[in-house]
Amino acid sequence: MTESNAIEARGLVKRYGDKTALDGFDLDVARGSVCALLGPNGAGKTTAVRLLTTLTAPDAGTARVAGADILEDPVSVRRGIGLAAQDATVDGLLTGRENLVMIGELHHLGRSASGARADELLVQFSLADAGSKLVKDYSGGMRRRLDLAATLVAAPELLFLDEPTTGLDPRARNELWTVLDRLVGEGATILLTTQYLEEADRLADEIVVIDHGRVIARGDARSLKRDIGGDQLHIVCAQAEDVATVAGILERLTGARVSVDAPARSLTVPTDGGVGAIATVAAELAEREIPVEDLGLRQPTLDDVFLTLTGLPAEDGAPATPTETPAEALR
Amino acid sequence: MTDVPIPTRARRRARASASGDTWVIARRGLLHMRRQPEALADATIQPIMFVLLFAFVFGGAISVPGGGSYKEFLMGGIFAQTIVFGAFGVAIALAHDRGNGAIDRFHSLPIARSSVLAGHAVASLIKSLLPIVLMSITGFIIGWRIHTGPLDILAAYGLMVGFSFAMIWVGVLLGSLVATPEAVQGVGFVAIFPITFIASTFVPARTLPPVLRTFAEWNPVSSLSGSLRHLFGNPGGTPYPGGPWPIQHPIAYTVIWIAAIVLICAPLAVRGYQRSIAS
Numbered sequence: 001m002t003e004s005n006a007i008e009a010r011g012l013v014k015r016y017g018d019k020t021a022l023d024g025f026d027l028d029v030a031r032g033s034v035c036a037l038l039g040p041n042g043a044g045k046t047t048a049v050r051l052l053t054t055l056t057a058p059d060a061g062t063a064r065v066a067g068a069d070i071l072e073d074p075v076s077v078r079r080g081i082g083l084a085a086q087d088a089t090v091d092g093l094l095t096g097r098e099n100l101v102m103i104g105e106l107h108h109l110g111r112s113a114s115g116a117r118a119d120e121l122l123v124q125f126s127l128a129d130a131g132s133k134l135v136k137d138y139s140g141g142m143r144r145r146l147d148l149a150a151t152l153v154a155a156p157e158l159l160f161l162d163e164p165t166t167g168l169d170p171r172a173r174n175e176l177w178t179v180l181d182r183l184v185g186e187g188a189t190i191l192l193t194t195q196y197l198e199e200a201d202r203l204a205d206e207i208v209v210i211d212h213g214r215v216i217a218r219g220d221a222r223s224l225k226r227d228i229g230g231d232q233l234h235i236v237c238a239q240a241e242d243v244a245t246v247a248g249i250l251e252r253l254t255g256a257r258v259s260v261d262a263p264a265r266s267l268t269v270p271t272d273g274g275v276g277a278i279a280t281v282a283a284e285l286a287e288r289e290i291p292v293e294d295l296g297l298r299q300p301t302l303d304d305v306f307l308t309l310t311g312l313p314a315e316d317g318a319p320a321t322p323t324e325t326p327a328e329a330l331r
Numbered sequence: 332m333t334d335v336p337i338p339t340r341a342r343r344r345a346r347a348s349a350s351g352d353t354w355v356i357a358r359r360g361l362l363h364m365r366r367q368p369e370a371l372a373d374a375t376i377q378p379i380m381f382v383l384l385f386a387f388v389f390g391g392a393i394s395v396p397g398g399g400s401y402k403e404f405l406m407g408g409i410f411a412q413t414i415v416f417g418a419f420g421v422a423i424a425l426a427h428d429r430g431n432g433a434i435d436r437f438h439s440l441p442i443a444r445s446s447v448l449a450g451h452a453v454a455s456l457i458k459s460l461l462p463i464v465l466m467s468i469t470g471f472i473i474g475w476r477i478h479t480g481p482l483d484i485l486a487a488y489g490l491m492v493g494f495s496f497a498m499i500w501v502g503v504l505l506g507s508l509v510a511t512p513e514a515v516q517g518v519g520f521v522a523i524f525p526i527t528f529i530a531s532t533f534v535p536a537r538t539l540p541p542v543l544r545t546f547a548e549w550n551p552v553s554s555l556s557g558s559l560r561h562l563f564g565n566p567g568g569t570p571y572p573g574g575p576w577p578i579q580h581p582i583a584y585t586v587i588w589i590a591a592i593v594l595i596c597a598p599l600a601v602r603g604y605q606r607s608i609a610s
Contacts, residue, residue, distance in 0.1 A: 053439050075441050079340050083439040089432035093366045094359065105355045106440045108346040109338060117335045134366065150436075155337045 006031045006158045006189040007052060011061035014047050014213075021047040023213035025061070029191055029206075031157075034184055036204035037193040044213040045193035046086060049162050052191070053083045066158045079107070082151030086162045088143040092136035096127050096146050099135060100153055107154035114153070121149040125179065141172025148179060159183070161192040165199060177202060198299055201225075209309060216309050225300060233277055234298040237265040238291035246292075249284055253277075268298070343441070349449070352442040356450025357457070360424060364458055370420070378413050378462040382469045385409060385533060396535050399566025406470045407559035407567070408532035411552050413462050414494050415527050418502035421455040422515045425506030425604070434608055448604055452499050459495040463488070478564030487562035490585060494555055497592035500600045507603035531556050535567060536578070548575050551588040557581035 007029040014022040022044045029035045037045045050056045052065050054074035063070045066080030090099050097118050104114025122131040125145040130138065135146060144164065151159055164180070165173040180203055184190065194200050200207045201221040209217040209224070217224060233250070237243050243265055250258045250269045254277065258269045271277045278297060285292060338346070364370045382405070390401045428434045428451075437447045477484060509515050529543055530536070530552035539547050547553050558581040560568030570579045577584040 055435055055438050075443075076340075076344075078439055079343060079441040081439070083436070085432050085435050085439075087432050089436040091359065091433060092431075093363045098362070102355060102359060103436075103440065106352055106437070106442050108343040108351075108441070110346065113335055113338065117333065117337070120333060120335050154343070155333050 004031060005029060005064075006033075007035075007063065007065050007191060009048075009052065009061070009063035009065075012048070012051055012058045012063060013060040014044075014051060014056070015059050021213055022051065022058075025210070025213065026215065027052075027063075027208060029158075029189065031189050032187050033205045034188075034190045034192070034203055035206045035208060036200035037191065037208050037210055038195070038197065038200045039193075039210040040195060043210045045210060046162055047213070048210070049083070049160050049191070049193060053081060053160050054078060055083075066156070079154070080156055081158045081160060082154070082156040083160045084144075084147045084151045084162065084164060086166065088140075088147035090135050090143055090146050090150060093134060095132050095134055096122060096138070096142075097131040099146060100150055103150050103153045109154060117153055121152060125149045139172070140168055141175060144168060144172065144176055145179065148176070152183075157189060159188055159190045161190060163193050163195065166195070197304075201299070211309075231271055231274070232268050232298045232300060232304070233271045233281065234294065234296055235267045235281070235292055236294040237267070238293050240265055242290050243267065245288075246285070246290060249288075250281065253280055253284065265293075271297075347441065349443045349446050352446035353449040353453055356437070356447055357453035360451060360454025361457060363424070364454075373420070374458055374461050375465055378409070378466045379469045381409055381413070382406070382466055382473070386473055389533060393534055395566045396537060396571070397566065397569065400474065401566075402470070402474050403476065403563075403565040404535075404560065404567045405533065406466070406475045407563065407565060408530075408556040410463065410466060410491060410559055411494075411530075411555040412527040412532050413466065414459065414491055414555070415498055415523060415552060417455065417459040417462075417495050418498040418505060418523065419515065419519045420458055421451055421499050421502035422506035422509070422519065423512045424451055424455070425503060426509065426512045426515050429506075429607060430511060438608070444605075445601075448503065448601065452503070455499050455502065456492070456495060459498075460492070463491055463495075475565075479562060483562045483564070486582075487559050490555070490558055490562070490582070493589045494585070497589045497596070500593060500596035503600035504596050504603055507600065507607040526550065527552050531567065536574075537571060545575075549577055551585060553577070554581040554584040554588070558585050 005028050007027055009025060009027040012022050012025040013020070025044070025048055027035075027048070037048060039045050051058050052063055052070065054065075054070050054077050057071065065077045068074075068076035068080070070077055090096075091102075094102065100118035100121055101114045104117050105111060107114075109117060119128075119131070122128045125148065127142060127146060127149070130142060135143065138146065148161070148164070151161075161180075165176055168176065177199075180190070184203070190203075192203065205220060206218065207221055207224055208215055233254070235246060235250070237246055240262070243260060243262060247258045247260055247267055250267060254269050254271055254273070256270050258267055260267050273280070274297070278295060282295060285295075364374060385405050386402045390405070393401055395401055395404045434447060438444060505515060505518065509518055529539075530547050530550040532552060536544055536547040536553055554577050557568065557570075557578070560566065561581060562568070570581070
């Protein structure tokens with residue numbers, strides 16, 4: 001257990017029927033680091049997590065996870081990991097505490113240690129008051145927090161979080177991010193999947209972009225954004241007739257290609273000038289008395305990343321395929 | 332990160348036991364039953380209601396060949412039907428767990444995968460005992476009596492537990508072949524419900540038209556009902572002359588069925604279950 005990497009995957013392949021969900025997937029995640037798998041629906045994120053957590057076996061390739069081989073010693077792998085699947089899989093008919101105690105017993109912590117650990121986690125995740133309530137009466141945010149607590153019961157060295165904030169409202173998402181920040185601060189190793197560049201940027205040391213089962217880019221948020229072109233200056237005009245004029249101004253000031261969405265009266269242009277760029281543009285617009293509804297800097301989105309890396313927009317909102325979550329396909 | 336001392340991996344490995352894990356998962360199944368009003372009603376109110384309805388609604392209309400009380404005739408059949416219906420419970424529980432990701436969570440834990448299925452099986456066996464007890468009490472209140480000795484009674488209840496055990500594997504098979512809890516209800520109703528009726532469950536097999544009569548005579552639900560009537564000394568428990576082998580030897584025939592169901596269904600069920608989760 002002295003390996004420096006918590007995850008080392010080589011050439012993982014997984015097929016479902018004639019569809020290849022994962023097509024030669026390599027990944028190294030250093031101990032104590034946070035890695036985000038970023039990609040649209042159907043890219044193979046969940047399949048990668050299912051292989052690495054031993055839920056399903058690869059058709060080819062191999063991986064060492066938490067110091068053990070996923071094929072030769074899957075039970076050892078499971079002893080060292082915690083998995084929070086896409087839909088919080090806590091048990092609605094048990095109380096929050098019963099859920100955690102059950103997980104502790106199945107990790108063979110012993111009954112009294114399982115109980116003590118459950119109480120400790122309920123406090124840490126602000127669920128102490130809800131601990132004796134049935135989970136089916138929890139809010140979405142509470143379920144996610146309990147789900148995350150459940151992955152931490154046996155203090156695993158490596159956490160897998162599959163789209164931890166999908167389906168949460170902004171407040172619950174921020175709460176969850178705060179919890180994850182704390183875990184990261186305590187030195188946890190985390191592999192998380194997400195569809196949001198903002199989330200990957202906020203939480204991860206390294207971002208691995210995958211599409212069609214392959215890694216198409218990897219690096220830290222800064223280097224990825226440098227490749228993509230940094231921030232975007234975003235303007236929404238108050239009047240449709242000003243759009244063309246504003247496009248001209250932007251092009252002159254930034255020297256870059258302006259993308260215009262005429263029906264929305266919005267214009268976007270890449271910039272590396274930061275707040276200074278806003279000031280310059282704002283001054284020019286004020287001088288010419290052109291009214292605007294919105295003017296600001298925007299982070300590049302997943303779509304921008306995919307446009308740059310693949311020349312194609314992210315296939316977001318595509319129907320969930322069986323490769324993404326088998327549970328979803330069953331519904 | 333934690334003030335609670337977490338045992339080392341080696342220590343946890345040493346403490347792992349498949350039977351312990353099975354029991355943890357079985358306990359969860361029992362808690363589920365207690366907290367789901369519909370499931371609890373299936374296991375408690377429904378058997379009691381069936382005993383009362385059939386005893387008082389049909390009781391006056393159906394006469395038992397060879398004489399005797401219909402209420403006493405009824406009990407063997409209604410025990411058998413309830414035991415067969417026990418297959419639904421485990422099938423629905425499995426379909427639920429598969430649909431909501433619980434199986435994935437269990438499989439990400441350091442336990443033998445077989446303990447998930449074994450936990451479901453143990454929980455359903457315990458669940459199937461509850462209706463048997465409640466029906467025995469209800470039957471006794473309305474006038475069902477046992478006319479035999481302790482060994483026969485023991486054999487009768489043993490046979491019921493054995494058949495319940497066999498039906499669990501039918502349920503696991505059903506739960507792995509069918510995707511959702513609703514589909515389990517549908518298939519179960521179409522396939523299993525008629526089997527429990529084309530039998531000597533509520534009426535003597537001899538009164539049925541020829542084709543149905545042959546089906547009923549060879550139906551294990553009939554032989555289970557007949558065995559229980561015989562072991563409790565109730566009407567309908569004496570084989571009628573000229574009946575086929577299963578009618579002459581109901582207990583042996585029932586035991587053969589239990590063995591056959593377990594030997595055939597259990598491996599198929601385990602394989603079907605593994606396939607249903609291996610995606």
